Amino acid sequence: MNNQKYSGNFYKYQGTGNDFVMIDNRDGQFPVSQAYIEHLCHRRFGIGADGLILLQNDPDYDFRMVYFNADGREGSMCGNGGRCTVRFAEDLGIFSGSTTFIAVDGEHEATASSEVIALKMGEVHSREHHEAYDFMNTGSPHYVRYVEDIKNYDVFNEGKSVRYADEWVKRGGTNVNFVEKLDDETIYVRTYERGVEDETYSCGTGVTACAISAHLKYKMPSPIKVITKGGNLQVAFDEDFKSVHLIGPAVRVFNGEL
Numbered sequence: 001m002n003n004q005k006y007s008g009n010f011y012k013y014q015g016t017g018n019d020f021v022m023i024d025n026r027d028g029q030f031p032v033s034q035a036y037i038e039h040l041c042h043r044r045f046g047i048g049a050d051g052l053i054l055l056q057n058d059p060d061y062d063f064r065m066v067y068f069n070a071d072g073r074e075g076s077m078c079g080n081g082g083r084c085t086v087r088f089a090e091d092l093g094i095f096s097g098s099t100t101f102i103a104v105d106g107e108h109e110a111t112a113s114s115e116v117i118a119l120k121m122g123e124v125h126s127r128e129h130h131e132a133y134d135f136m137n138t139g140s141p142h143y144v145r146y147v148e149d150i151k152n153y154d155v156f157n158e159g160k161s162v163r164y165a166d167e168w169v170k171r172g173g174t175n176v177n178f179v180e181k182l183d184d185e186t187i188y189v190r191t192y193e194r195g196v197e198d199e200t201y202s203c204g205t206g207v208t209a210c211a212i213s214a215h216l217k218y219k220m221p222s223p224i225k226v227i228t229k230g231g232n233l234q235v236a237f238d239e240d241f242k243s244v245h246l247i248g249p250a251v252r253v254f255n256g257e258l
């Protein structure tokens with residue numbers, strides 16, 4: 001461990017089982033360090049989470065979301081984390097109804113109801129379609145592979161072998177998704193996450209990538225229902241993927257003091 005310590009409250013949120021330590025850092029007092037964040041996210045030595053998020057002030061938006069993976073490194077965009085941050089901002093009284101905030105990949109709009117947070121994702125510009133997989137960036141990089149019998153698929157080992165393949169390491173790393181079409185409106189998605197280096201219960205940007213991929217492959221209409229280990233999401237989109245929404249629950253689990 002290192003010497004940096006934070007004195008203050010923390011909050012624990014989860015969105016379809018993707019869980020985050022949330023800090024209200026509007027006073028800028030949180031000591032950002034990779035080792036400290038990794039420690040707080042550790043499931044034995046710390047609070048335990050897939051990532052840590054700082055909610056900060058921003059002059060032009062309701063708030064700024066700063067996301068770190070469980071390994072303590074600042075990550076790219078996190079869809080479930082975004083939905084949880086919106087719920088956190090609502091709980092703090094920063095907005096009610098709808099909000100616009102800024103994250104590492106740009107501006108996001110979101111609406112909150114008691115059941116769900118609908119988060120507008122960034123525009124999805126480029127999609128690679130290959131024989132064995134699709135690849136796209138939905139705020140974070142996502143490799144998408146279609147599989148059968150997904151519930152029994154070896155996501156950890158198959159995901160890890162793609163994650164650490166030279167090609168992907170050279171490209172800066174990727175998250176690895178496995179997807180199966182269940183019926184004409186539903187897919188099942190499991191994700192090995194970069195930065196967590198394990199399967200998570202749900203990955204919002206990964207779910208978004210899989211829904212877009214499934215729409216292109218099977219012509220499934222919007223919204224697509226997505227089942228993950230941690231619960232159900234929906235992805236709504238227009239034809240050019242400029243307006244893409246990730247919709248699902250996000251709730252506070254507990255809070256405490258550091």
Ligand SMILES: N[C@H](CCC[C@H](N)C(=O)O)C(=O)O
Pocket residue numbers: 018069075076077078079080081140141174175193194195196200202203204205206
């Ligand atoms: N769980 C996140 C994705 C985090 C992305 C991160 N693992 C990376 O790309 O480094 C989500 O809900 O979108």
